[in-house]
Amino acid sequence: MIAVAIDLLVTVSPELDLRGELAAHHDASFAWAMCCCRFVRADAEDALHAAYMRVLEGRARFGGRSAFRTWLFGVIRRTAGELHRRDLARRILTGRIVLDALAPPPDELVAAEHERARVRATLRALSARQREVIELVAHQSLTLDEAAAVLGISPGTARTHYERAKTALRAALAHARNP
Amino acid sequence: MTDDDDDIRAALALAHEPAPPFDETLGRRRRPARIAYAVVGVALAAAVGAAVVVWPASEPTAPPPPVALDLTSPELTKTSLVMPLDSLLDVPELATLGTLPQLGTGGLP
Numbered sequence: 001m002i003a004v005a006i007d008l009l010v011t012v013s014p015e016l017d018l019r020g021e022l023a024a025h026h027d028a029s030f031a032w033a034m035c036c037c038r039f040v041r042a043d044a045e046d047a048l049h050a051a052y053m054r055v056l057e058g059r060a061r062f063g064g065r066s067a068f069r070t071w072l073f074g075v076i077r078r079t080a081g082e083l084h085r086r087d088l089a090r091r092i093l094t095g096r097i098v099l100d101a102l103a104p105p106p107d108e109l110v111a112a113e114h115e116r117a118r119v120r121a122t123l124r125a126l127s128a129r130q131r132e133v134i135e136l137v138a139h140q141s142l143t144l145d146e147a148a149a150v151l152g153i154s155p156g157t158a159r160t161h162y163e164r165a166k167t168a169l170r171a172a173l174a175h176a177r178n179p
Numbered sequence: 180m181t182d183d184d185d186d187i188r189a190a191l192a193l194a195h196e197p198a199p200p201f202d203e204t205l206g207r208r209r210r211p212a213r214i215a216y217a218v219v220g221v222a223l224a225a226a227v228g229a230a231v232v233v234w235p236a237s238e239p240t241a242p243p244p245p246v247a248l249d250l251t252s253p254e255l256t257k258t259s260l261v262m263p264l265d266s267l268l269d270v271p272e273l274a275t276l277g278t279l280p281q282l283g284t285g286g287l288p
Contacts, residue, residue, distance in 0.1 A: 041196070049204055095220065116193055116194060119194040120194045122190075123194055138184060139188065166187055169190060170186065
């Protein structure tokens with residue numbers, strides 16, 4: 001609790017070192033961006049860069065109503081969503097969506113990273129909400145309340161998504177081990 | 180989150196990979212936005228649309244050749260017309276139905 005209070009005092013102060021804060025949360029932010037971008041690394045790097053630019057250029061302002069990380073995760077999620085929608089529109093407009101559908105599977109499915117690819121495919125098969133909640137709680141160690149704040153949903157809804165995600169993930173992993 | 184969720188944690192950890200350096204992400208130049216593709220696509224669609232609209236309008240329409248009328252031809256001197264659907268009004272065997280039957284002289288038993 002004291003740590004949270006100190007964190008809030010630090011983050012709302014005008015001298016907040018935004019760059020330092022971003023650097024401190026960088027690893028977690030990248031993992032979160034990967035989750036938001038369905039584990040497509042190039043998309044995640046684009047989204048993270050755009051989110052950092054928003055923060056540093058003042059287009060996204062931290063109001064101190066939550067922990068910095070919770071707020072930053074929200075910015076990353078919105079940015080990733082906007083980039084995804086923009087990219088989807090371009091792909092439809094240019095017909096690339098058809099070409100991508102006809103393209104062979106990505107290298108990771110046939111390369112040495114088979115296990116990672118399998119887990120990622122399992123995570124992609126979850127709904128976006130389930131994937132996001134389980135990433136925030138199980139991998140980022142956020143509480144359900146914090147995860148709910150990032151996603152803009154109620155804690156009860158977050159809990160429901162979390163339990164369903166765990167069940168679905170366990171079933172998929174068990175099925176993959178013993179098909 | 181409980182200790183029973185170690186398998187979930189392990190699976191999620193496996194799905195992730197190390198982050199690139201912070202400065203690299205910050206100084207990242209975004210991939211080409213594929214605007215060129217979009218522009219080409221829009222231009223192509225506009226060109227096809229314009230071609231579809233303009234083609235029929237610009238196609239030269241030759242005036243029909245003059246027809247010489249022969250006022251003495253049989254088609255123009257006909258006075259009785261047979262409409263194409265008149266045959267539907269014909270009653271089959273109307274001539275037979277208009278006469279009295281000759282009973283006893285026919286081949287019926």
